[in-house]
Amino acid sequence: xLPVSRRNSYLVRCAIIMSDEAASSxxxxxxxxxxxxxxxxxxxxxxxxxxxxxxNGIEIPHYCYHPKLxxxxxxxxxxxxxxxERKLAISCNAPVREGMVVDTQCAEVEEARRGVMxxxxxxxxxxxxxxxxxxxxxxxxxxxxxxxxxxxTSEARRKGVKRHPxxxxxxxxxxxxxxxxxxxxFTQEVTxxxxxxxxxxxxHSHIGTMPDAPLDNDYSVNVADICPVGALLSSDFHHKRRVxxxxxxxxxxxSCSQGCNVNxxxxxxxxxxxxxxxxxxxxxxxxxxxxxxRYAFTSDETRIREARVxxxxxxxxxxPLSEALDKAATLLASARIEPNSVALLASxxxxxxxxxxxxxxxxxxxAESNVLLPIETGxxxxxxxxxxxxxxxxxxxxxxxxxxxxxxQALWAAIADGTVKTLYVIGSDLLKIIETxxxxxELAKLDxxxxxxxxxxxxxxxxTVVLPGLTFAEKDGSFTNYNxxxxxxxxxxxxxxxxxxxxxxxxxxxxxxxxxxERPFSAAxxxxxxxxxxxxxxxxxxxxxxxxxxxxxxxxxxxxSPSGGARVPQAGET
Amino acid sequence: xxxxxxxxxxxKYRRAAGPFGAKAFLAGFRVTAGHFFRNLRGWLIGKPxxxxxxxxxxxxxxxxxxxxxxxxxxxENGKERCVACGLCEWACPVxxxxxxxxxxxxxxxxxxxxxxxxMSRCMYCGLxxxxxPEEAIVMSERVEISAFTRAGxxxxxxxxxxxxADLTRRLEHxxxxxxxx
Numbered sequence: 001x002l003p004v005s006r007r008n009s010y011l012v013r014c015a016i017i018m019s020d021e022a023a024s025s026x027x028x029x030x031x032x033x034x035x036x037x038x039x040x041x042x043x044x045x046x047x048x049x050x051x052x053x054x055x056n057g058i059e060i061p062h063y064c065y066h067p068k069l070x071x072x073x074x075x076x077x078x079x080x081x082x083x084x085e086r087k088l089a090i091s092c093n094a095p096v097r098e099g100m101v102v103d104t105q106c107a108e109v110e111e112a113r114r115g116v117m118x119x120x121x122x123x124x125x126x127x128x129x130x131x132x133x134x135x136x137x138x139x140x141x142x143x144x145x146x147x148x149x150x151x152x153t154s155e156a157r158r159k160g161v162k163r164h165p166x167x168x169x170x171x172x173x174x175x176x177x178x179x180x181x182x183x184x185x186f187t188q189e190v191t192x193x194x195x196x197x198x199x200x201x202x203x204h205s206h207i208g209t210m211p212d213a214p215l216d217n218d219y220s221v222n223v224a225d226i227c228p229v230g231a232l233l234s235s236d237f238h239h240k241r242r243v244x245x246x247x248x249x250x251x252x253x254x255s256c257s258q259g260c261n262v263n264x265x266x267x268x269x270x271x272x273x274x275x276x277x278x279x280x281x282x283x284x285x286x287x288x289x290x291x292x293x294r295y296a297f298t299s300d301e302t303r304i305r306e307a308r309v310x311x312x313x314x315x316x317x318x319x320p321l322s323e324a325l326d327k328a329a330t331l332l333a334s335a336r337i338e339p340n341s342v343a344l345l346a347s348x349x350x351x352x353x354x355x356x357x358x359x360x361x362x363x364x365x366x367a368e369s370n371v372l373l374p375i376e377t378g379x380x381x382x383x384x385x386x387x388x389x390x391x392x393x394x395x396x397x398x399x400x401x402x403x404x405x406x407x408x409q410a411l412w413a414a415i416a417d418g419t420v421k422t423l424y425v426i427g428s429d430l431l432k433i434i435e436t437x438x439x440x441x442e443l444a445k446l447d448x449x450x451x452x453x454x455x456x457x458x459x460x461x462x463x464t465v466v467l468p469g470l471t472f473a474e475k476d477g478s479f480t481n482y483n484x485x486x487x488x489x490x491x492x493x494x495x496x497x498x499x500x501x502x503x504x505x506x507x508x509x510x511x512x513x514x515x516x517x518e519r520p521f522s523a524a525x526x527x528x529x530x531x532x533x534x535x536x537x538x539x540x541x542x543x544x545x546x547x548x549x550x551x552x553x554x555x556x557x558x559x560x561s562p563s564g565g566a567r568v569p570q571a572g573e574t
Numbered sequence: 575x576x577x578x579x580x581x582x583x584x585x586k587y588r589r590a591a592g593p594f595g596a597k598a599f600l601a602g603f604r605v606t607a608g609h610f611f612r613n614l615r616g617w618l619i620g621k622p623x624x625x626x627x628x629x630x631x632x633x634x635x636x637x638x639x640x641x642x643x644x645x646x647x648x649x650e651n652g653k654e655r656c657v658a659c660g661l662c663e664w665a666c667p668v669x670x671x672x673x674x675x676x677x678x679x680x681x682x683x684x685x686x687x688x689x690x691x692x693m694s695r696c697m698y699c700g701l702x703x704x705x706x707p708e709e710a711i712v713m714s715e716r717v718e719i720s721a722f723t724r725a726g727x728x729x730x731x732x733x734x735x736x737x738x739a740d741l742t743r744r745l746e747h748x749x750x751x752x753x754x755x
Contacts, residue, residue, distance in 0.1 A: 129659030129707050130684040163683055239675045239684055242660040 034100035043096055050078050050091035053104070060104055061113060061142045063228050064180040065092040068284050070189055075180050077142070079112045080104045088112055113146040121147060123157050124229075125175040133230030135243040139178065160206060167195075167215030169235050169289055170224055174206055177231035183207060183223040190286065191383075193217045207231070218381065221289050225275055236293055237273045241265075246272055249492030250547055252479050254349060254472040255291035257388040259481030261548075262287060264295075264473055264492045271295040271473060271493070279548055282485060288384050298471040298493060302455045305496045308466040321468070321500060322508075328424075328465045329512035331448040332366065335422035339368035343411055343420050346401045347427035348375045348390035351477025351489065353526035354503040355392065356534070358426075359400030361506050365513040370405030370420070373397065376432035386482050390429065391472070395480030398534060398552070408433060412442070421447040426469070426502070428457035452505060469502045470495050476523045477503075478545060480552060487549030488542060638747035641700045641713040643693060645736040647745075654735060655710035658686035662702035662711050670695035671702060691734060693719045694727035704752060712744045 030045040036058055043052040051067060053060050063075035071093050079088040083101035088109065091102075103109065120139065128134050160174025179198070184207065187196045195215045199208045209215060215223070224234045246265035253260040253274065260283035265273045274295055276287035297303075307324035310316035319327075335342045344362055346355070362371055373396055376389040406414060412434055414420040423446055436442055440462045443449060451463040454471045474495040480486045495501075500508070503521035511518035524542050531540045536552040544550055591598040616622040627634055636642070644662075647655045658675035676687035700713045714736060721727045738745075 129657050129661070130682065134659070239658075239677045241675075242664070244664060245660075 032096045032098050032100075034096055034098070034102065036102045037104055045096070047096050048092055049080070049082075049089070049094040049096055049100070049102065052096050053091065053102075058104065060091055061138075061146070062092060063138055063178060064182060066182050066185075066226055066285075068190070068286075069182060069185040069226075072181055072185065075116065075178070077113060077116050079109060079116075081106050081109050110146065113142070114148070117142060117146045118148055118152070120178050122151065122153055123175075124178070125157060127173075127176060127230065131173075131176065131230035132233050132238060132240075132243075133176075133227075137230060138228035158203075165214075165235065166209060166232070167220045169221050169293070170215055171233045171235050171238055172207070173231050173233070174208075176229050177207055178229055179205055179207070180228060181207075182226045182228070183232055186223055186226060187215070187217070190222070191217045191219050196223070218288050218290065218385065219286060219383070221292055222276070222286050225285070234273070241267050241272045247492075249473075249490050250277060251473065251489045251492060252391060252481075252487045253287060253291040254391040254479075255288075255294050255389060257348075257386045257391060257393055257482040258283065258384050259391060259479055259485060259487050259549075260287040260291060260384060261487065262291075266473075266492050269493050270299045277547075281548070281551075282481065282483075282487070283384055286384060290385070295473075297455050298473045303496075304453060304456060304460060304466060304468040305499070307468055308460075308463070310462075310464055310466075316466075321498060324465050324467055325505065325508040325512060328450045328467060329509050331422060331450060331464065332424060332509070333513055335448065336366055336369060338421075340370065340405070341419065341421040342366060342369035343372060343406070343414075343423050344369055345372045345374055345423065345425040345427075345430055346396060347429060348373060348388065348393040348396050349427050349429075349472070350392060350396060350401075350502055351475060351523065352392065352395040352399055352480060352486070352530060353477045353521075353523040354475075354501070354506065355396040355399035355401050356526055356530050357503050357506045357510075357521055361510045361513075363400070365510060366424075370411065371401065372403050372406070372408055372411060373401055374408055374430045374433050376429045388482065389432075391481070392479040394482055394484065395478070395486070398480060398536070399530065400534075415443060415446060418445045421445070422450075423448070424450045424452075425459055426452045428453055428455075428459055431458060452502065467505055468496075468499050469505070470499060475501050476542070478527060478540075478542075481549075484536070484552035485549045486537065486540060486545060486552060488545045488547075636715050638743050639751070640715060641698050642715045642717045643698065643713070643719055644691060644696065644700075644702055644711050644734070645714040645716070645741070646689060646731065646734040647710050647712060647741060648735040648737050650738065654686065654689070654731065655708055655738075656686050656689065656706075657682060657684045657708055657710070658689070659684075659707065661705040661707065665701045665705035667699060667701060668695045668697055686731060689731040689734065691729045692727060693729050694724070703748060709745060709748070712741055712748065714741065714744065 031042055032045050032047070033040060033042050034052070035041065036053055036056070039058070041052055041056050043055065048071070050060055050062060050065055060078050060080060062078040064072040065078060073090050073093045076090060078091045080091045081103040082089045082094065083103070121143070124139065128140065131137070134140060158175070162173050162175060164172045164174070166172035181198060184196045184198060187193050195209050195213060195217070196207055197209070198205050200206050221234050224232045243265070245267050247267065249264045249266065251262055251264050253262045261277040261279040263275050263277050264271050265275065274292050276283060276285060278285045306318045307321045308316045309319050309324060309327055332342065344366060346358055350358065362369070373393070375393045377387050378389055380387045408430065411420060415423070439458045443462065448464045449459070449462065450465045450467065451459045452467040452469050453460055454469045460466050472489055473493045474491055475489060476491050478486050478488050501521070503523060503526065507518055507521040527541060530537050536554060538553060540550060613622065613624050616624070649655050658673050660673055660675070663671045663673050670692040672688065672690045673686050674688035676685055677683060678685050698713065703712050719727070
């Protein structure tokens with residue numbers, strides 16, 4: 001041992017501990033065995049102690065650490081006692097070592113946590129009754145364990161700007177901020193747009209933006225997710241509902257083919273908010289603002305809640321769904337005598353199970369009719385926004401909804417000249433590709449327009465038969481994202497009584513067109529059929545898909561890390 | 575011990591009651607008449623000593639701990655003190671409170687757009703008052719909640735407001751009571 005003074009011995013010991021020799025595992029597979037609160041934990045070399053603890057269900061309180069952002073080490077809340085070290089270590093930045101013995105519950109650790117809490121609470125405003133974060137606030141939760149009901153200071157708290165629209169979709173409250181800097185690191189490392197910075201110094205530090213440079217990127221509301229307190233909040237959800245009233249359902253965002261994993265927060269059968277769910281293979285912990293905020297359509301006044309029929313020369317009138325199915329089947333049956341005169345426009349918003357059933361229907365009962373799959377597209381941004389602006393284009397194609405016959409341009413011309421006389425359209429993506437404001441004129445020559453959709457559109461307004469469909473939030477099923485990951489959606493909202501899912505509608509049409517007794521549609525059973533017959537989907541079931549999904553066998557590139565390297569383009573750039 | 579035999583002179587009592595019990599009757603009548611005239615005198619000269627409360631012209635005096643129906647405190651400026659935090663809604667054991675929060679431009683940024691109490695469900699337990707962090711909902715002395723229809727038992731925000739000046743006794747009581755350790 002080198003001769004060192006007592007004052008330096010701690011530093012020397014740290015140097016030895018931090019050196020490669022001591023830190024590396026002595027196992028070939030790089031695994032490290034350590035003990036936390038008497039529990040043996042096995043983790044990988046290079047892992048930080050905090051992440052290892054969280055992965056094993058051990059709660060260590062923390063603010064500034066986030067698994068998808070760089071390590072900050074500023075909040076000091078994650079301090080734990082490591083045997084053999086004189087001072088407490090911050091577990092977020094403590095690499096695991098073989099044989100490490102960690103105590104997260106001893107008196108010294110508790111005192112440290114109480115100290116951090118007291119200092120944070122000195123200036124934190126008493127906003128809980130009016131703050132949206134109540135119920136999911138780190139400060140509130142840790143106060144229960146480590147806070148104090150009485151302040152030891154009597155000076156007035158510091159003042160700051162309150163409910164400041166720091167971006168179009170985000171509200172900032174300076175007084176509530178605890179300066180964990182998660183938001184700053186997000187705009188630096190994930191979106192690479194650098195809007196948020198820390199201004200001032202020491203006790204005068206505060207988060208802000210440069211003048212004329214508000215928080216303005218396609219992922220801005222993610223900062224409200226990661227803010228541990230109510231300093232950054234989603235404007236859309238501001239003062240909307242207390243989070244303890246929300247029922248959470250796991251689902252998949254339907255706004256593009258990325259398939260970001262989400263949680264739908266519902267109350268009284270309406271979606272109140274959508275927040276991202278962690279899936280390291282798809283969206284890490286992020287989602288784009290566009291998808292996050294697009295949910296009102298599931299329960300607003302544009303929802304179609306009953307079937308309709310419009311005979312020639314008459315006004316449209318509501319009819320029972322079974323009658324509408326009869327009518328639609330009759331129209332299709334008479335039309336298919338002239339096969340090329342029928343066109344089926346399927347939708348990439350249908351689940352795999354529904355697409356499979358529709359493909360069967362098309363093959364058995366609408367053979368030789370044209371099949372199209374119009375999908376709205378837009379520019380991919382190199383991060384999470386994909387080109388196809390629908391959740392299941394790949395799934396629809398792999399289930400057999402492969403375009404045949406005319407393409408959309410040819411179809412439009414064929415309608416105009418009367419070759420195609422019967423259209424069965426699901427959804428309204430077609431209108432995002434062919435833009436027209438003379439829809440009823442251009443479709444005037446059709447004998448029959450059957451439209452199946454969840455929301456009113458210019459198509460449903462002129463349809464002969466309107467079949468009410470369900471939104472993604474009202475169905476059980478699966479979507480296959482652009483990269484071949486098959487992921488579950490779950491029913492989070494109860495549909496209007498009497499409505500059928502799109503799959504059940506296909507079953508009803510199939511029975512009427514074939515004359516056979518109806519083969520009832522069940523999403524779970526259909527997925528098992530798919531597992532037996534579609535290449536790449538072998539062995540899949542709702543249970544196997546679970547919360548994280550399952551990749552299609554052999555059909556995908558290795559999952560790219562969404563935040564690895566790609567820079568979110570600024571407005572005006574391509 | 576041997577049983578002691580007492581000779582009771584029943585004749586004495588029968589004679590004391592008077593002919594046809596007239597004397598006994600008059601004795602009792604004297605008691606009630608005495609009360610009647612005492613009360614009458616008291617009522618006439620304005621100093622009644624009876625416990626009878628002439629309801630509904632008079633009302634019972636309730637102790638400060640009495641829990642009547644919950645009301646919303648209306649501040650001097652006419653606005654409710656409530657900030658729609660939702661704690662009373664959550665605390666209510668019978669789910670009789672429904673709140674829709676809204677945003678204001680004032681210094682206090684949150685207020686209840688909708689504050690409904692289904693008074694037929696309310697059980698007057700006072701948990702809402704106890705949960706409230708703002709002294710915005712208190713158990714008043716009012717108990718008249720009858721309605722002619724079931725819809726009439728739903729009280730809206732405007733029905734529930736009561737000026738803070740009328741609630742001082744209750745507010746003082748809950749400050750003493752809830753802060754006890």
